[in-house]
Amino acid sequence: MATSRTIPMPWDEASRLEAVRALRLLDTPPEERFDRITRIARDMFGVRMALINLVDADRQWSKSRLGLDAPEVPRIMSFCSHAILQDDIFLIQDASLDPRFADNAFVAGDPGIRFYAGKPLHSLDGKKVGTLCLLDTRPHTLTDEERGKLTSLSAWAEREVNAYISDADAARRWEYKLRLAHVLEHAIEGVLSISLDGVIETVNPAACQMFRLGAADLIGRNVRDILPQADHARHDAFMERMRLDSGPEKPLEFEVTGKRGDGELFPAEVSLRKLGSGDQVIYAGVVRDISERRHLERARSAFVSSVSHELRTPLTSVVGALGLLREEFSGLSVAETTELLEIAYLNGQRLQSLINDILDIEKLDAGMMRFSADVVQVGSLVSEACRLNLPFASKYKVRLECEGADMQGSIRVDASRINQVLTNLISNACKFSPRDAAVVVSSRVDGGMVRISVRDHGPGISDEFRSRIFQRFAQGPSDRKVKNEGTGLGLSLAKTMVEKMGGRIGFDSVAGQGATFHVSFPLVPAAAESVFTEAS
Numbered sequence: 096m097a098t099s100r101t102i103p104m105p106w107d108e109a110s111r112l113e114a115v116r117a118l119r120l121l122d123t124p125p126e127e128r129f130d131r132i133t134r135i136a137r138d139m140f141g142v143r144m145a146l147i148n149l150v151d152a153d154r155q156w157s158k159s160r161l162g163l164d165a166p167e168v169p170r171i172m173s174f175c176s177h178a179i180l181q182d183d184i185f186l187i188q189d190a191s192l193d194p195r196f197a198d199n200a201f202v203a204g205d206p207g208i209r210f211y212a213g214k215p216l217h218s219l220d221g222k223k224v225g226t227l228c229l230l231d232t233r234p235h236t237l238t239d240e241e242r243g244k245l246t247s248l249s250a251w252a253e254r255e256v257n258a259y260i261s262d263a264d265a266a267r268r269w270e271y272k273l274r275l276a277h278v279l280e281h282a283i284e285g286v287l288s289i290s291l292d293g294v295i296e297t298v299n300p301a302a303c304q305m306f307r308l309g310a311a312d313l314i315g316r317n318v319r320d321i322l323p324q325a326d327h328a329r330h331d332a333f334m335e336r337m338r339l340d341s342g343p344e345k346p347l348e349f350e351v352t353g354k355r356g357d358g359e360l361f362p363a364e365v366s367l368r369k370l371g372s373g374d375q376v377i378y379a380g381v382v383r384d385i386s387e388r389r390h391l392e393r394a395r396s397a398f399v400s401s402v403s404h405e406l407r408t409p410l411t412s413v414v415g416a417l418g419l420l421r422e423e424f425s426g427l428s429v430a431e432t433t434e435l436l437e438i439a440y441l442n443g444q445r446l447q448s449l450i451n452d453i454l455d456i457e458k459l460d461a462g463m464m465r466f467s468a469d470v471v472q473v474g475s476l477v478s479e480a481c482r483l484n485l486p487f488a489s490k491y492k493v494r495l496e497c498e499g500a501d502m503q504g505s506i507r508v509d510a511s512r513i514n515q516v517l518t519n520l521i522s523n524a525c526k527f528s529p530r531d532a533a534v535v536v537s538s539r540v541d542g543g544m545v546r547i548s549v550r551d552h553g554p555g556i557s558d559e560f561r562s563r564i565f566q567r568f569a570q571g572p573s574d575r576k577v578k579n580e581g582t583g584l585g586l587s588l589a590k591t592m593v594e595k596m597g598g599r600i601g602f603d604s605v606a607g608q609g610a611t612f613h614v615s616f617p618l619v620p621a622a623a624e625s626v627f628t629e630a631s
Contacts, residue, residue: 102176104311107222109297110276111179114222115149119259120158129159132252136229137161139244142210144230147252148175150223158256163206163230172199174230178213179223184242187211189234209234214249219257220273227252285382293318293334296377305363305384308356323354337369337378353382361386394567459591466509466595470619473538473545474502476510480517481536487522492530495521499538506545506616508596513614516592516600519585520549520612527553527610540618548613556604564602565590589614 105111115121129147137145144162148155155173157166170176174196178185189209190196201208213228227249237245279286285302287295298313306313306321318334319327346368353363364383371377458464481497488495506513517536524534532552539546556564567587593600593614604610 102171102173103180104309105180105223106300106303106310107280108310109314110280111222111224112152114218114220115151115224117259118149118218118224118256120256121149121151121156123158125159128255129252130161132227132248132255133159133161136227136245136248139248140229140241142229142231143206144208146228146230147216147225147256148173148213148228149225149256150175150179158225168201172201174211175213175226175228178226178228179215181215183214184237184245185211185213185215185226186237188236191234207232210236212237212245214245216249216253216256220276224256285384287313287318287380287382289318289378289380291338291376291378293330302382305382306353306355307359312356321354323352323360326352350385353384362389455588459588459595464595466512466592468507469510470505470507471510471513472503472505473547474500476506476513476517477502477536477538477547480514480521483514484518484521484525488525488534491525491528493525493528494531494533495525496533496535497537498535502538502540504540504545505619506598507619508598508616509592512592512596516589516614517547517549519589520614523585524549524551524553524610524612527551529553543618544615545618546613546615548611550609550611552609555606555608555610556602557606561604565600 133145133147137143142162144160146157146161146163147159148157150170150173153170154167155170155175157163160166174185174187174190177195187193187196187210190199190202190211191209196202199208208230210231210233211228213226215223216225216227218224227245229245279299282299282301285305286299287302288297290296295313295316295318298310303310303313308321313321319330322330346366348364348366351363351365353361355361362385364385366381368379369376370379455464477497478500481495481500485495521534521536528534528551534552535548535550537548537550539548565586567584590600596616598614598616600612600614602610602612
């Protein structure tokens with residue numbers, strides 16, 4: 096007996112209704128075993144009304160009622176529709192003061208209900224099928240002792256409600272349905288049953304999550320409502336063919352575009368099977384969200400395109416330079432010969448770097464990359480990283496500044512791999528920094544951790560790219576300066592290597608104001624450093 100406001104539905108409404116109907120109590124005559132409970136409840140609590148109710152799809156039906164003439168009321172007017180959303184007793188001390196119920200016909204009019212207390216009744220599988228409830232025309236509440244008594248009476252009512260299901264044969268059948276329901280409720284793929292007319296009849300939690308809609312929002316809607324408008328005609332034609340098809344019930348597999356509750360479209364893979372015959376036909380559908388698969392396919396395609404470019408460009412330069420040397424060696428000056436050799440050498444390095452990245456990814460995936468545990472002096476590490484990357488900074492016309500080269504602390508890392516990580520961070524900073532800007536490599540100790548940072552003055556990291564920056568093949572919007580450079584593997588490799596060495600990697604950035612990437616490792620205690628040095 097609630098107001099005209101929409102009643103929220105339990106998330107498991109479809110399976111809950113199945114449990115209600117499995118009790119085989121709806122629309123059956125009164126029975127003494129139930130009336131005995133409501134008489135005791137009314138007398139024990141001194142209230143005017145006591146009922147045992149079942150909450151059906153669109154009504155509240157009373158198996159036993161004392162003090163109220165109506166055998167059923169619309170669910171939208173029912174207090175019990177709210178009670179089955181609770182785990183414990185649902186209590187209303189004065190309904191006339193509660194905005195959810197004040198304008199309810201049973202509150203504002205006859206019989207003038209004020210007090211309500213309802214304890215949910217459960218089926219054998221834990222579904223809330225109804226309530227044992229108390230109602231009165233006077234406001235009051237329940238003491239802790241009275242709450243305990245109502246709970247005890249509801250346990251009695253629950254046993255009576257489940258009497259049919261408790262029958263041995265019925266219980267075995269119900270156990271099978273429970274196992275099936277358990278599988279569906281915990282399945283990672285969306286499962287729907289659809290009527291011959293395309294109306295959704297049941298859904299599992301995975302389908303609700305996939306479409307970002309509650310069970311009550313999906314059940315009763317046509318499948319076309321969860322498809323984009325452009326696909327409605329194709330869907331209608333497909334359903335018509337399915338209705339006319341009287342052939343064998345073979346599963347169909349196809350791809351569609353789904354529409355979530357918030358309007359977002361996503362690619363989905365559907366496996367649909369026709370079950371039953373005649374007017375008892377339903378369609379069982381399994382839906383898989385393949386957004387991640389599509390994203391990976393696009394990333395791999397972009398990677399292949401990028402690798403093709405990265406391989407062809409330096410290879411063309413190497414071949415061209417060597418060709419000129421072969422054909423015109425005798426006529427070239429020393430300076431011209433040196434320039435061509437430099438072109439071949441630098442582009443050979445680019446090829447080597449690209450191939451190394453690809454091989455490193457494969458090694459990491461196969462668990463074949465080994466990491467040593469070298470004690471590395473941080474100041475020397477930072478100084479060496481800057482020295483090795485000076486040619487790279489010069490290529491992009493930026494200044495490479497080293498801070499903390501005199502730092503005495505040490506970290507335990509693989510010396511070769513940490514240099515590879517820092518080279519990746521420094522080269523990225525150089526590529527994205529404007530001409531004549533400074534790229535700063537620094538180190539500091541903070542709370543027992545050594546942090547090495549690389550700061551640039553480039554465009555920064557956009558908000559939409561932040562969550563993907565360490566993913567493989569991930570590449571943000573290209574700056575003209577670095578267009579077509581890189582494969583999107585460097586930062587992914589750096590993150591994996593840092594974590595394999597027991598460290599952390601992260602970044603701070605404001606779009607348009609540059610970025611600072613940093614790696615952190617535990618500081619090696621001075622005593623441990625001394626022991627290691629002596630052992631070496």
